[in-house]
Amino acid sequence: MEKEKKSEETGKPSDSENPLKVNRRHFFSQLSVGIGSLALGSLLIPDLLKGKGDELLGQELGIPNFAPKAKRIIYLFQSGAPSQLESFDYKPTLDKRQGEDLPESIRNGQRLTGMTSGQSKFPLMPSAVKFNQYGESGAWVSDFFPHIAKVADELCFVKSMHTEAINHDPAITFFQTGSQQSGRPSMGSWMSYGLGSENKNLPSFVVLTSRGKGNSQGLYSKLWSSGFLDSKHQGVLLRSGKDPVLYLNDPDGLSRSDKRHLLDKVSSLNKIHHVETGDDEIESRIAQYEMAYRMQMSVPDVMDIKKEPESIIKLYGEDCQVPGTYAANALQARRLAESGVRFIQLYHQGWDQHGGLPHEMAGQAKDVDQASAALILDLKQRGMLEDTLVVWGGEFGRTNYCQGKFDLKNYGRDHHPRAFSIWMAGGGIKPGITYGKTDEFGYNVVENPVHVNDFHATLMHAMGINHEELTYKYQGRRFRLTDVAGNVVKDILT
C-alpha cells in the first residue's frame, strides 16, 4: 500500500516541510483572506489554528493505523550491553556447575568474538551478586538494582531477546535503525515521521547522553540520524552544558529584545525579497527563524529543573541536580515527555564488562537504578505511565562463561547475542509479567524468543503504527524500520 504522499515525478514527499502545507497555502491563496475564510479552513482541517500542523502529517500517512496505547516513548538505552546474568536472568545452575566447561551441545555453533575465540576453555561463571524475588509478580532482580526491584510489579521483563550482531557498532546500529549497516533512519526518526510532533516549540525526537565509569564504547550521531528521511526527523541532542541545543544562546551583549528587533529586520527584508523572487521557500525560512526564536525560550525552560520540588529531587536522587548525569537525564526525560516530545532517547555508556565485572557493574547499576525506578514512579503519579512507554536495555547480552582469568570475585563476560534481558513499562505493556525464558545456562532462548525486529514491531504497535505500513520510498525501494521481518509480541500487550 502506498502511504507516503509523493509527487508523481520524484517518488519523494513533495514538500519537505509538511506534505499538506502546500495545499493549505494554496487553499488560502484561493480564498479571500478574512477571518471567515480562516474559520472555514480550521473547520476543514482541525487544529489548523492551534499550530499543531505536524499532526496532520500523521493523518496524511493514514496513521495511527489503530488506536494507540502509547503517545510517546522513553528509551533508556544501556550502551555497552549490561549482563543479564547479574541483573534479571537468575541462573542457579551456573552456581552449581561453576568452572565447568560450557557444554558443546549448548554452545551449538555460536560464533565467538575475537576476544574469547582464542580461549581453550569456556568455564561457566556464576553471578557474584545475589538475586531475590520481588512484588506480587515474584520477578527475579539482582541486588545491584534495589530500586528497580521495588517497582517490579510495574515492569514487563523480556528475558528472551536475541539479536544478530556480536560487536557493538553493528549491534547498537541494529537496535537503533533495524539494520546493522549505517544509513537507515533511527527508530525515533521513524516515529517522528509517522506521528509528527505534539509540541511546535520542541523537536519530536530528543537524545540525552551520560557516561558511567565502566568500560565504554563510543556513541555516534548516526545512531539518532534520520537517514534518508527528512532531516527534521533527526534526533536533536540536548546537551548538559550552557548550550543545550547547538548555537541556542545569543552572544553576550545582545538582549532578547535586541534579538527580536534584529529578527524583525531580517523578516521584513526577506518579505521584500519574497515578493521579488516569488520563491515560497523564503516564507518557510521566515517561519523557521520564528521557531528558532521560540526554541530559545522553550528549551531552557523545559531543561530548567529549579522548579522541581524537593520530593522529586529525592525520588530521582541527589545526582539529578548534576547536569549530564543519568539521573539528571531521567528527570529531564519526564519533563520532555510532559512537553509532548514524541521519542526521548537516553544513552548511558559504560556497560562493556569484559573484565572486572562485579565492581564495574555495581557502579553502572548505581548510576541508573534509582533514577530509572524514579521515572516509573514519577510518570505513574502524574497519570502519564498509561500512555508513556519506557524501555530499559542494551544492544546484546553477555556470555555465561568467563572471559579471562577464572576468579569468582573479579571476572569478565564477553558479548552474547543469543539471549539477553530488557524490561518495558507503561503505554500498552502488561505490568508485572516476565516473558520468554532461557535455558538453565542462560545461553539459549527456550521459550518465546523476541528478535530485535519483533521488538521494533511491538513498540510501533503500541504507538498505533502497523510496522509493515509505515514505509518510505528511497532509491526505488520501500524501506521500513523492520525491513522484511518482525512480529508484534501480542502476549505482552494490554
Added chain:
Amino acid sequence: MYTRQRILLVFVLVLSMVLIWGLSKGVFASTTENYADVKLPDIVSYNFDIKPILSDKCYTCHGPDVNERKAGLRLDQEEDAFKELSVTAGKYAFVKGNPLKSEAYLRMVTDNNDDLMPPSESQLHLTTHEKELIKKWIVQGATYEKHWAFIPPKKIQLTAKTAKEWEQNEIDGFVLQKIIDNNLKPSPKASKETLVRRISLDLTGLPPKSEMVKDFLADTSNEAIETLVDKLMALPSYGEKMAQAWLDVARYADSHGYQDDNYRSMWPWRDWAIHAFNKNMPYDEFLIKQLAGDLLPNASKEDVLATGFNRNHPITQEGGVILEEYRSYYVSDRANTLGKGVLGMTLECAKCHDHKYDQLSHKNYFEMYAFFNNVKEVGFEMGVGRATRLKHYADNPYITISDEDAEGVLSFINRKEGTSVNVMVMNDSLPRDAFIFNRGEYDDHGEQVYPNTPEAILPFSDALPKNRLGLAQWVIDPNNPLTSRVFVNRIWASIFGRGLVETLGDFGVQGSLPTHPALLDWLAKDFMENEWDIQNLLKKILLSATYQQSSVATEERKATDPENLLLARAGRFRMSGEMIRDYILTTSGLLHTEIGGPSVRPYQPDGLWKETTSGSGILAKYVADKGDKLYRRSLYTFWKRTSPPPGMTIFDAPTRDYCEVNRQKTNTPLQALALQNDVQMLEAARVLAQNTLANSAHDDQLVQTIFKAILIRTPKIEELKVLENYYLDAKIKFGKEKENAEKLVSIGSFKKPETDPVKTAALMLTAQVIYNLDETITKE
C-alpha cells in the same frame, strides 16, 4: 439531537462553499481535461510514454510478481506480452500495428464495466491521453525497449522551433521545445549582478571578488560571460569547489569511523583530487587513476596515490571483531561506491538476492565484488590503543610520501616540511577466491565467481584484463551507457539544484525518468566526444540561455510548473553548509586561501567529540586551531565520522560513512540558530564591520558598503532604508550601553585595529541582519 443537526448544517454549508469554490477554480475537473491541449508525440516511446503507464496501472496484476499475476498475463516482458492469451484462445494482449485486435487495448477502452481494465474496483483509471498514447504506440508497432539508461546515449537532431533567437547553444533547443510544448516562455535573462554571483558560486564555490564584478559589469562585449567563465576556471578555488562534491561521493574522512573512530591520514588523497580538477584532468583518466592507478603500466606514485579512493571506507579498530566479516564490508563498500557514485546503480540491492527491479543478479554483485577482493588487507589491523601508541594512521597497504616526493612528482601536496605521511592505497597483491554470499552473509559461501561486470549494462570485453584496470576501462568505455550520463547529470544538478534525472544515484528502473532525455543524452555524448573534458562541459552549460535565465518564479510559471521541471526559469536554492561558511569568510575578508594540507579544526561548540567518544585514540577531544587555520575553506575542516562538523551536518552534509551523491536541501530552525549564533558567523560580521569602518571616510556609506560586500549588488531604496534605520537605532542604543557593545565586538579571536566599539557593534549587527537573509545563503 439538536447538536447533531447543527453539526450537519455546518457540514452542509461548508461542503457547499467548498463546492462553489472548487467548481469556480476548476479543481474538480477530471484529469483527462488537463491533457486536452497536450498533443501526442510524433513517435511514441515505450520507455518514456508507455512503460510508466503499464507499470503504474497494469503491473500490479500483470507484472513480475508471480503471486499476484492474474489470467496468466504478463506485460512487463516483451515475449509474454505478445503470446496468445492463456484464458482466451486466439486472442492477444498486443498485436503490432493493430489496436483493434489488441485485447489489452480493447479492454482499456470498453464501455462494458465488467470487462474494463484496470477494473473499477482497483481505483485505477486510464486517462484519455494515456489510452491515445497506447493506441498510437500499437499502431507504430508496439516495440518494447531495453531500460532507457542501458541504451547508450545518442545525439538526436532537433526540429526547428520558433523563438530561435533565444537560443545560445545546443542545450537551449532541447529545453525550449518542452517549454513551448507546455505553453510557457523562457524567463528573461538574469541581471549581470545576479549572473556574476551565480557563475562564481558555481565554478569556485565562492562569491566573486569586487574587481572581477567591476570588470564584468563594465564588459559590454558579447563574450563577457565567456571571459568571466574562463577567468574563474583558472582559479585554484575551482579545483577546491569541484573536489568538495567529490568528497561526498568518495566518502572521504579524516577518521576511521566505527566506534573508536581514530585518526587516519588520507588528506594527501584529497589534495590529489583538488590537483586533478585544477589541471582539468579528463573524467575518464580521473576514474582510471582512482579505480586502478596502481595497475597502470609504469604507474607513478601519483597514480598509486589516486587509488586511495578505494580505501576511504570506514575501518574498525574495535577489538574482538571477526576479521573476515569486516574485510568483506570493506570490499562491498568499494563495489557499492562504484555502483552509486559512478554508475548510478543501486548495486548493493543485489548483495543478498537478485535485484528486485534492475537486471542485476546476486551473482553480478559478487562478480563486481571480486574485482576489489584482492587487496592485501585485514578486517582489523590493530586496536585503537596500539595504533595511537605507534602513531599508526594508515592501515596496510599504504605508501609513504617522502620529502623527495613532495618536492617532485607529488609537489601538489601541501605537506609540512620534515614530516613523512602515510596514505592508504590499493593493490592486488593477495589474490583471493570470491564466492556468492548466500543471503549476503560473509560466512555462507555459495558458488565461486570471477571478476565480471553486469551484462545488462555492457558485457565485459574479452580484450580487457580481468582486474580493476579492466574494470576501469569498462567503466569509461564509450559504449558504457551509464558513466557519462551519471556524471553530466550530477554536474547539472549541482548547477540547477535538480538533476535531469532526479535520483542522482539511481538510474535503474525504480529511479526517476529524465525530464529531458534527449538533452541528457546529448550532453553525455558530447562530453565523451570532447574527451571527457569537465571544463568544456561546464562551459557549455554556463553559456546556455537556459542557465542564464532569471530565477524569478512568476505566478504563471509557479502554477504551471511548481517544481521547475521544464526549466523555464533558473534554479534558486540554498547553498551547502560548506558554501555558506566559505561565503561568510570571503565576504568578511577572513578567508585564508592556502590550498591543501592536513585538515584543520575551526571553531566548534565545546564538548561535541567528547560526548560520543569511546575515550580512546587521539580524537577523543576537540581542540580548535588558532590563527589562519580557523579561516581555511570548509573542505579542509577536519571530518570525524562519528561527530562530523555541526556547521555542515545541520545543513544536510552526510556523515561520509558511505558514498552519497545527493544532499537534501532542508530548511530548519537549527539552521537559523547556527547562522545567528555560531562564533564564526558573529566574528565575520564583526570583522566586516571593522574593515568597513577602517576604510570608509563617510558614515553614510557604511551600510551600503557592507550590503554590497555581502550580496554583490546595490541595495534597493527600501532595503537600504530598513538597514540604515536599523544601524542608526543600534548606534543610539549601544551609545547608552557601551559595555554590551564591548562584549559584542570581542567575539572571535581575529585581531583587528581598534574601531569605535559603539559604531562597530551597530554595524556588526547590521551585517548580521544581512548574513541572515535568505538571499545571502541562496544561489539565485
